[in-house]
Amino acid sequence: MGTEPRSPDSSETDASDDQELVVNIGGVRHVLYGYAVNRYPESRLAELMDCTDNEAISSLCDDYDKSKREFYFDRDPDSFKCVMELYYFGEIHIKKGICPICFKNELDFWKIDVDFLDECCKCLLGEKNDELEEIAQQVKLILADRGESADTCWGKTEKFLWKLMEKPDSSCPARVIAVLSFLFILISSVVMCMSTIPELQVMGEEGDLVEHPAMDSIETACIGWFTAEYILRLLSAPHKLKFALAFMNIIDVLAILPFYVSLILTTIGATLMELTNVQQAIQALRIMRIARIFKLARHSSGLQTLTYALKRSFKELGLLLMYLAIGIFVFAALGYTMEQSHPETLFKSIPQSFWWAIITMTTVGYGDIYPKTTLGKINAAISFLCGIIAIALPIHPIINNFVRYYNKQKVLETAAKHELELMELNAKDREAEDSRRQHIDIVITKTSNLSLNKSINTYSDAFTPLLAEEKLHRNRLQSCK
């Protein structure tokens, strides 16, 4: 651990080493010895040791009793007990029950680096910090949504459009648009499926089956809607490039593009290349229409969570695939060799038996290929047992991730709202205090250190990541009210 005891070489420290430091932390008295305190010269207590003049002392502690040589600190005594461990044991553990964030602030006050925290407690702190960061992110998003009102007319309309298209919760028309968009996605997907039913197709000019004209027109209408939606979004987006590169928007483009590409190909492509090639290209592009189903993700938080969870559990997915791949390879090979003895074997080659292995390991079992010899059957039994295990093991963390994000998403929303309320409250309180502080004696603001502390204090902990933009936010908050 990061203990950095100072070598007691200088004579000056020798003098203070024998000294006793009596501190009163919020009513609990502690006696610390100089040699212990001096091990960490940056800490507040060590600084206090070295202080001689009253001015410096009063800047470091809250009160000083000269007769008893007792320094008073208006801090949490419980946390200090943990902090004190540093001087004796060289590491700090957070006492159970104390909020890590709260404890971190105490450490800051005592001017002790967070690195001195032991690893076991540090991860606690890290978890909480991550949580807070997420909340802060959410708050940032909400604040960005609320946004400042733009000055220009175009800016206003841009803002309005953006809200209308991107934030279904912001207003009634926005919700209507979201529902409409959802319906269009559904209709276009259904139409895409229906158009492949042979009974619903009509004879084309060249004798082949083509889509029903009604379905074609519906398709066109849907594409028109999607295009309009995308363009409006793009136009109103504050950051055009960022918008264009966002995952969801790429899907949007992929959903629209095939239509236009095939349109272009049919009109001008014929002149450039052979007709069959054009038709094949169009066929390939039609597959890309499937992308529009992913557009649903925009309207479902569950789907977003799924993608998020999958993204987060990339390693586990890889593990799953690797297990499966190994299993498939092993069992396909085994199956092939064992079935070799049978005259009418269905296992013609190892690559062919891959298919059988997949179907068996995932317990689907179509029955198009199945073992016929006894050994092969035993192999099949083992293979699907292994398949279950190979799938179940890595899936668990993925599911865990999913559940965690799913639950967190719910909490995050309320937490962000709470945070905003807190910010608002603090802003108000601070104003009140600012006006009040002028009346109170100057003693309070005398020491720069304390007043600095105080001004920070009035923000919430989650707020600190946003501290830089604090003023902006406050203005926004006020403008929102």
Add this chain to the structure above:
Amino acid sequence: MPTGMNRGGSRSTNSLPPDPVEIIRSKACSRRVKLNVGGLAHEVLWRTLDRLPRTRLGKLRDCNTHEALMESCDDYNLEENEYFFDRHPGAFTSILNFYRTGKLHMMEEMCALSFSQELDYWGIDEIYLESCCQARYHQKKEQMNEELKREAETMRDREGEEFDNTFCAVKRKKLWDLLEKPGSSVAAKILAIISILFIVLSTIALSLNTLPDLQDTDEFGQVTDNPQLAHVEAVCIAWFTMEYLLRFLSSPNKWKFFKGPLNVIDLLAILPYYVTIFLTESNKSVLQFQNVRRVVQIFRIMRILRILKLARHSTGLQSLGFTLRRSYNELGLLILFLAMGIMIFSSLVFFAEKDEDDTKFKSIPASFWWATITMTTVGYGDIYPKTLLGKIVGGLCCIAGVLVIALPIPIIVNNFSEFYKEQKRQEKAIKRREALERAKRNGSIVSMNMKDTFARSMELMDIVVEKNGENLDKSEKLRDNSLSPSKWKWGKRTASETSSNKSFETKYQEQSSPENVRNTNASPQHLNVQKLEEMYSKMAKTQSQPNINVDQMDQTFKVKKQNQMEMEQISVPSDPLLSTPDGIVDMRSLSSIDSFISCATEFPDPAKFTHSPAASVLNKAPVNPALERIQDQAPPALPPNNAPGRQVPPALDSNYYKNFLGISSINAGFLGGAGDKRGPSLSEIPEGPSRQGNPIKSRPLKVNFMEGDVQNTQAAALSAIVHPSAIVSKRITGPLDGPLHRERHLASIEASITCSTSGTKSPEDILPDVFTFHDDGVKKYIDADSDEDEQPPDGRNTPAGSLSLRYPHITNSDHPGQKEGIYRRDGNHLEEYLAASSAKHFGQNCLYNVESATRRTKRGGNQEGNKLDNHISPEIHVTSGESGCSTAYDDKI
């Protein structure tokens, strides 16, 4: 316990409150202040507290008078610059940190509900809770609220079954219990089992019916049911119909019954049969038509719904239904995932396979089937891909299917297990509550356990109330939850729930203002549990110095006797009971006392349960009527007060409740102390009742305590005597408040008895006193300790005399009571109890008072001592006046 508090305790004996100047001086002399919260001392700068000026601690600085200080804190010691709060010390650490750092965090092991109470007490809005802790806090709170709401709903369901307004109420109730509650009796259980058997039988018959071997053919050549099975079916349906009808008839709320999901299932299980009969009978001629036959077939299929009737008999099935209802979000997600997967893979496989000859993937909808079977890993094998591309898609589809289905399931499973656990727990809780109620009725339970259940039930009631007035409450709640600085002014506004006790107090203070005026020089002293406990422990340590006491007692008894004689003389002329107007006034005042006592004695009981903020709301409910009564009857009691010659009734009045309130408060305190409950709940106990009768009543107590400090043995006696008298007072409330309250009191009697027996190791010269009292008041509860009755010291005469006085008094006072009507007699009844207890009691009280007074005066021209003397002397008159009054009754009647 800090040593400083001892001196703080001695402060309360200086009946004079400290000067505001003194308070200000003590505050100004130090930058720091000591806060003692539940025994844990904290030291904090004043300016730290100033950061939140609207909170309780913030206001502490601005409090410059004794009254204001006492409103903010529970006790204080100016020399030590220490303020005592009788609250949970653990929660206070985080709250004080809020002052220091401006960030409110919550201790992890802290219960959210208790923390929210603490926040209310300290006047801090929960909105300040930091984000890292608020999720935990709100989750817990919401969970708890939800649970309570659900429990309240079941409670209401149970209570909603009222049969009183209709005919044959008793029989219908019996029938209802028989049919709806299998756990209620053996017969009901048997009925439930028969019902289950019928369900199983009918479903078996239904499936057997479709076996071709068992089917018959009718005249049209169509297959019909086997006649034997048809009979079975008819019998089953008859049973179901009967069951349903009986249930319907016996149900307390017809519409609610009709709407219930389980009853809808019942109806659906019966109806198809009748519809089929109707259709076949009315269309016999056209039965050969396919349409009618098809309709009949559909209804026949609907018969399978009867299997759902099993849900009535299985908690598991019910919770499954509930889970599905509750997690429809996740179910929707599951279906969405599946639908998307099916869409994507079926279209992919379609494009991969469509160029194959004789492919079965003819269109995307056709390949839906394949995708579904593959994703759910069923794999019939009727359709499978043949091209390489198709096989790759198929492989991906399998894996994706496993993933997609597995993802939302855990959430649903979680919901299910949670709900199932809850249901199980709830069943247990209901059983436990029933057992408790039974035990309560038998009076065999100690009040310690009851506290929880009562708190719970009160919370529930509160929620019920809340639900009833939901609209109103919601808006209020919103206001409460949002940042409302007004909430911080809890002292006056009493918006926060915990301080509702306080509101009651202040109300009372207004009402009893006449007394206040009369006793302006008396300071409102605050009795706190800590002191009591200290005393208690002390007396446990030093039990054996009766010699001095006996001497002193002799002396004091003499004094007391004299006083009594005097008062007798005074009171005989001044209290003409038989002269009608005065008599009525007198009686009224007495009855007002009764009601007052009922309220007072009742108070400690609910006060014990003020753990939960919700309970306090209910607290108010029973107390208020009693208060109103006081308000109504206080004026008639007061007029004689002004007349110089008629000092006895009001004196009596004040006397009574002085005594009783004090006693009950002590009792409460001791109960709490004995139960080792030093938590926040305790603080409410002494505070509530002791402040009620604020200025007057606390005086005797105070004196007693001082005495207790000096002479521990007597204090022991006091504590011992306190309990039985409290019992009596509780019994008094019995007839007034009805059986419901009596139950409660009985239970607490038990507790107090245990207390008193634990405290009876006190010297023998006092013990007999106690136990003779036991004999009279609470015969049932005498224990082995009563052997000690044998050695009565000199002082025995007086109480014995007053006891003997009691008997004629009772018989005589009953006479006019009968004449004057039931109400008055009631009053008399109570009065007799009162006389019994208070006479006894006052023997003791008076003894201490006089003794202390003399001792104090002897000690020198100490001003305080003199003052004390002054305070006490009227009281002595009052007590003796009381006994004199009873003799007066005796004489007159």
